[in-house]
Amino acid sequence: MNSRQGVAGGGIAVLGISGRMGQALVRALQEPAAQALGLRLSGALASSGSPFLGQDAGAPSQAPVTGIAITADRAQALAGAAVAIDFTLPAALHANLAACVAVGVPVVVGTTGLDLPAENAMATAAVRIPVLHAPNMSLGVNLLLELVAQAAAALPADYDIEIFEAHHKHKLDAPSGTAVRLGQVAANARGSSLAASAVYVREGQTGARPPGAIGFATVRAGDIVGEHTVLFCGTGERLELGHRATDRLTFARGALRAAQWLAAERGPGLYSMRDVLGLGR
Numbered sequence: 001m002n003s004r005q006g007v008a009g010g011g012i013a014v015l016g017i018s019g020r021m022g023q024a025l026v027r028a029l030q031e032p033a034a035q036a037l038g039l040r041l042s043g044a045l046a047s048s049g050s051p052f053l054g055q056d057a058g059a060p061s062q063a064p065v066t067g068i069a070i071t072a073d074r075a076q077a078l079a080g081a082a083v084a085i086d087f088t089l090p091a092a093l094h095a096n097l098a099a100c101v102a103v104g105v106p107v108v109v110g111t112t113g114l115d116l117p118a119e120n121a122m123a124t125a126a127v128r129i130p131v132l133h134a135p136n137m138s139l140g141v142n143l144l145l146e147l148v149a150q151a152a153a154a155l156p157a158d159y160d161i162e163i164f165e166a167h168h169k170h171k172l173d174a175p176s177g178t179a180v181r182l183g184q185v186a187a188n189a190r191g192s193s194l195a196a197s198a199v200y201v202r203e204g205q206t207g208a209r210p211p212g213a214i215g216f217a218t219v220r221a222g223d224i225v226g227e228h229t230v231l232f233c234g235t236g237e238r239l240e241l242g243h244r245a246t247d248r249l250t251f252a253r254g255a256l257r258a259a260q261w262l263a264a265e266r267g268p269g270l271y272s273m274r275d276v277l278g279l280g281r
């Protein structure tokens with residue numbers, strides 16, 4: 001299916017259908033707003049060891065029937081798709097990208113915890129197809145990134161930056177992709193890099209805080225959907241910029257918006273939510 005036909009010319013293949021985000025996408029696609037836009041599920045991929053193979057895509061969370069069966073065959077999952085959305089695991093991303101390139105289907109990648117080879121694989125795929133990577137698909141978080149860049153640039157360098165994030169107990173990577181992105185944005189706004197500034201762990205005799213450090217604190221507990229707060233701590237005052245996601249549907253709706261955007265007349269390339277939201281590059 002050619003990407004230039006837009007989503008209306010095909011469906012949406014969800015890679016990672018049986019997971020938390022895959023099931024949120026099933027529900028988001030059943031909302032009136034998505035139905036009115038003609039968005040529909042066309043394929044559903046899980047791993048070869050999934051207990052849900054052959055079952056309806058809505059079965060893992062008892063969502064209403066979709067009529068699409070879950071498969072571990074990537075070509076089958078992508079058949080008839082105008083665009084794919086990947087919420088799987090970093091280990092599955094290489095094969096998912098290769099399958100999308102093979103059939104020319106644009107892909108929105110929401111999977112986090114990606115290492116450098118995975119980032120490079122996205123860049124390589126983006127030479128052939130449109131690829132959009134967003135560690136956080138929510139509108140609020142993407143605006144938060146803008147606000148953090150502004151605050152980091154505007155406040156004096158002796159305002160210490162700390163990043164707090166909290167997620168549910170099943171999350172596999174830490175700190176979250178969003179926390180890392182917030183750190184990158186803050187460091188870049190101060191003319192530095194996260195690699196030069198990040199302090200991911202503190203334990204024992206750590207010594208005084210190095211100037212310019214960006215510290216991370218992580219909570220994993222219960223069913224927390226996602227919280228991020230960036231602290232700018234001066235002497236005598238503290239600015240806190242934060243975001244709380246209370247429902248995974250917010251990420252799913254953002255992913256559908258990104259998928260629609262990507263499937264409409266985009267050429268090969270690597271895109272981000274900044275492009276979708278018109279915030280510039």
Ligand SMILES: NC(=O)c1ccc[n+]([C@@H]2O[C@H](COP(=O)([O-])OP(=O)(O)OC[C@H]3O[C@@H](n4cnc5c(N)ncnc54)[C@H](OP(=O)(O)O)[C@@H]3O)[C@@H](O)[C@H]2O)c1
Binds near residue numbers: 022
């Ligand atoms: N960008 C965002 O806004 C955002 C928001 C939330 C989460 N995330 C990220 O999205 C990813 C998924 O999160 P989640 O909570 O949905 O995870 P999850 O519940 O563990 O689901 C993972 C999904 O990937 C499938 N999968 C695993 N290995 C696979 C393979 N080799 N081939 C094909 N499918 C495979 C699983 O299928 P089976 O287990 O059934 O085999 C399952 O459907 C994580 O990286 C998370 O951090 C991003």
